[in-house]
Amino acid sequence: QKEVEQDPGPLSVPEGAIVSLNCTYSNSAFQYFMWYRQYSRKGPELLMYTYSSGNKEDGRFTAQVDKSSKYISLFIRDSQPSDSATYLCAMAVNKFYFGSGTKLNVKP
Amino acid sequence: NAGVMQNPRHLVRRRGQEARLRCSPMKGHSHVYWYRQLPEEGLKFMVYLQKENIIDESGMPKERFSAEFPKEGPSILRIQQVVRGDSAAYFCASSQAPGQGNSPLHFGNGTRLTVT
Numbered sequence: 001q002k003e004v005e006q007d008p009g010p011l012s013v014p015e016g017a018i019v020s021l022n023c024t025y026s027n028s029a030f031q032y033f034m035w036y037r038q039y040s041r042k043g044p045e046l047l048m049y050t051y052s053s054g055n056k057e058d059g060r061f062t063a064q065v066d067k068s069s070k071y072i073s074l075f076i077r078d079s080q081p082s083d084s085a086t087y088l089c090a091m092a093v094n095k096f097y098f099g100s101g102t103k104l105n106v107k108p
Numbered sequence: 109n110a111g112v113m114q115n116p117r118h119l120v121r122r123r124g125q126e127a128r129l130r131c132s133p134m135k136g137h138s139h140v141y142w143y144r145q146l147p148e149e150g151l152k153f154m155v156y157l158q159k160e161n162i163i164d165e166s167g168m169p170k171e172r173f174s175a176e177f178p179k180e181g182p183s184i185l186r187i188q189q190v191v192r193g194d195s196a197a198y199f200c201a202s203s204q205a206p207g208q209g210n211s212p213l214h215f216g217n218g219t220r221l222t223v224t
Contacts, residue, residue, distance in 0.1 A: 034212050043215035100150035
C-alpha cells in the first residue's frame with residue numbers, strides 16, 4: 001500500500017464550479033500537510049501548508065485535514081480556466097511523501 | 109525575492125556523457141532536496157542534503173548518480189555516463205528549517221534532461 005493515495009483524474013469541470021481534490025494516507029504519524037499546484041513544464045508551487053487537523057482558507061482555496069479518517073481535501077471555489085493544472089498533495093513527519101497528482105481541467 | 113533557481117532549464121546529452129544539474133536554494137534555506145519526475149508521473153525522491161552533508165540518499169541509484177551541497181555555491185546533481193532512461197525532469201526543492209515537515213518545500217522550475 002502506498003503511503004499517499006491520490007486519484008490521478010483527469011477531473012474536468014465547468015468554469016465557476018466548486019472543485020474538490022482529495023488524498024488518503026496510511027501513516028497516522030503524519031503531522032504536516034501540503035497542497036501544490038503544478039503547471040505543465042513548471043515546478044510545483046506551494047498553495048497550502050497546514051499542521052495537524054482542521055481547515056485553512058486562502059482566497060478561493062480551502063484545505064481540510066481529517067486525521068481521524070486519514071483524509072485531506074483541497075476545495076477550489078469559483079474555479080477558473082487558469083486553475084487548470086496538476087494538483088499534488090504532500091505530507092510529512094520525518095520525510096516528505098507526495099501523491100501522484102490529480103490533473104484538473106476547468107473549461108471556459 | 110529569488111525563489112529556488114535551477115540551471116540549465118534544458119540539457120541535452122548524448123549517451124555516455126555527463127550531466128551536471130545546479131540548484132541554488134531560496135535565500136535563507138540550507139536544506140536541499142532533489143526529485144525526479146517522468147511525464148504524467150509523480151515526484152520521486154532522490155536525495156536530501158544540508159550544507160556539506162548528505163542526510164538521506166535512499167532514492168538515489170547506487171551507480172552513476174551523485175549529489176553535493178558545498179559550503180559555498182549551489183547544490184549539484186551529477187549523472188555520469190547518461191543513458192536514455194535518465195531522460196526526465198529533475199526538480200530541486202529547498203526548505204528553511206531542519207527536520208522534515210516543519211517547513212514546507214519550495215520548488216524550482218526544474219531541469220529537463222534529454223539523452224539522445
